[in-house]
Amino acid sequence: MKLKGEVQLPGFLLALRFLALVLWSFPGARALNNGLAMTPTMGWLHWERFMCNVDCQEEPDSCISEKLFMQMAELMESDGWKDVGYEYLCIDDCWMAPKRDSEGRLQADPKRFPSGIRRLADYVHSKGLKLGIYADVGNKTCAGFPGSFGHYDIDAKTFADWGVDLLKFDGCYCDSVEHLEKGYKRMSLALNRTGRSIVYSCEWPLYMWPFRKPNYTEIRQYCNHWRNFEDVYDSWQSVKRILAWTSSNQKRIVDVAGPGGWNDPDMLVIGNFGLSWDQQVTQMALWAIMAAPLLMSNDLREISPQAKALLQDKDVIAINQDPLGKQGYRLRKEDNIEVWERPLSDLAWAVAMVNLQEIGGPRFHTISIASLGQGLACIPDCMITQLLPEKRKLGFYQWTSDLKTKINPTGTVLLRLAAT
Numbered sequence: 001m002k003l004k005g006e007v008q009l010p011g012f013l014l015a016l017r018f019l020a021l022v023l024w025s026f027p028g029a030r031a032l033n034n035g036l037a038m039t040p041t042m043g044w045l046h047w048e049r050f051m052c053n054v055d056c057q058e059e060p061d062s063c064i065s066e067k068l069f070m071q072m073a074e075l076m077e078s079d080g081w082k083d084v085g086y087e088y089l090c091i092d093d094c095w096m097a098p099k100r101d102s103e104g105r106l107q108a109d110p111k112r113f114p115s116g117i118r119r120l121a122d123y124v125h126s127k128g129l130k131l132g133i134y135a136d137v138g139n140k141t142c143a144g145f146p147g148s149f150g151h152y153d154i155d156a157k158t159f160a161d162w163g164v165d166l167l168k169f170d171g172c173y174c175d176s177v178e179h180l181e182k183g184y185k186r187m188s189l190a191l192n193r194t195g196r197s198i199v200y201s202c203e204w205p206l207y208m209w210p211f212r213k214p215n216y217t218e219i220r221q222y223c224n225h226w227r228n229f230e231d232v233y234d235s236w237q238s239v240k241r242i243l244a245w246t247s248s249n250q251k252r253i254v255d256v257a258g259p260g261g262w263n264d265p266d267m268l269v270i271g272n273f274g275l276s277w278d279q280q281v282t283q284m285a286l287w288a289i290m291a292a293p294l295l296m297s298n299d300l301r302e303i304s305p306q307a308k309a310l311l312q313d314k315d316v317i318a319i320n321q322d323p324l325g326k327q328g329y330r331l332r333k334e335d336n337i338e339v340w341e342r343p344l345s346d347l348a349w350a351v352a353m354v355n356l357q358e359i360g361g362p363r364f365h366t367i368s369i370a371s372l373g374q375g376l377a378c379i380p381d382c383m384i385t386q387l388l389p390e391k392r393k394l395g396f397y398q399w400t401s402d403l404k405t406k407i408n409p410t411g412t413v414l415l416r417l418a419a420t
């Protein structure tokens with residue numbers, strides 16, 4: 001370690017810096033041209049925590065109803081969520097009545113949403129938030145409610161008329177892979193034609209994989225984000241599987257992400273029941289590295305102060321929302337420790353070290369600074385700050401130095417390396 005002084009960069013180091021700037025400034029593939037999701041979407045989505053609970057008689061506080069969304073909207077505004085960037089309050093499956101109305105439009109279940117979606121959207125907007133809704137490309141939603149197949153235009157128009165700001169479009173009950181592809185494209189165009197700004201959240205690749213490899217370049221031209229892999233559950237097993245899928249497919253999916261279009265590893269389950277503290281830290285850190293949409297699925301009425309602080313951590317959110325918009329990747333895995341890194345704007349880097357060993361106590365891990373960022377992360381030196389599990393300035397490091405960290409089992413140490 002050394003203290004910062006005035007450093008004159010030799011010519012070859014300046015050249016390397018210039019090379020880094022050029023390398024990391026290349027735009028990704030062309031994105032859906034709706035001007036939305038220039039950074040990953042942030043908000044709340046009901047599915048993982050509340051699922052398809054339609055029994056408002058027995059469980060009035062946790063059934064899918066306008067009351068639930070109004071309560072969440074209030075809390076998103078009053079408890080600091082909106083201030084740190086969580087903006088989209090999103091309805092998932094099971095909001096609909098079992099039948100379309102006499103004019104063929106989708107309608108909300110009249111018992112659970114007595115005021116209707118338009119009024120709910122007005123309420124959400126009055127809180128300075130945006131409203132997301134859910135529909136399905138096929139004949140039925142995954143939970144069996146009316147699907148949009150054959151109704152793309154009218155459904156897009158209905159959502160726009162209601163003042164909806166995001167559509168999660170699921171892929172259940174689609175009878176062929178051709179219909180799936182065409183349906184996702186047609187809905188994208190239909191949303192565009194409404195003239196309303198509506199973020200388009202797809203599950204197209206997830207439903208394509210069993211048939212053929214998705215064409216991500218094409219998907220990016222139609223969707224603002226896309227699910228690749230199975231649903232997240234409130235468990236470490238599930239978070240681990242998502243990370244493993246992502247790293248083993250990173251050659252295919254990382255470069256395609258960028259402003260306007262993102263890979264979606266599914267909801268944040270922080271603040272629920274299944275993850276230990278260290279595992280929650282891992283989910284937050286890695287979702288930041290992966291430039292993932294940050295859609296929480298938890299109960300904002302009863303969330304621990306610790307989980308709330310983690311989800312509202314401005315430094316970690318800043319990594320997730322970094323304007324360069326490059327997704328991070330797994331750099332290496334050695335002896336059950338994974339090192340992930342993500343290039344950030346201003347030549348900074350985020351680095352995460354995950355301890356996947358589930359026996360024993362905290363483990364020490366030493367990384368050579370020169371191995372990070374393709375050798376360019378810290379030339380000739382950099383300022384390193386640990387952001388998670390807690391914030392700590394580690395000081396100035398030289399390119400030739402090593403950094404020793406201590407990582408809890410299933411936990412993560414997240415660092416930010418800033419160019420000097």
Ligand code: GLA
Nearest residue numbers: 047092093141142143170231
């Ligand atoms: C699928 C999706 C989930 C959720 C449910 C709703 O499983 O992948 O995210 O929307 O359907 O039924």
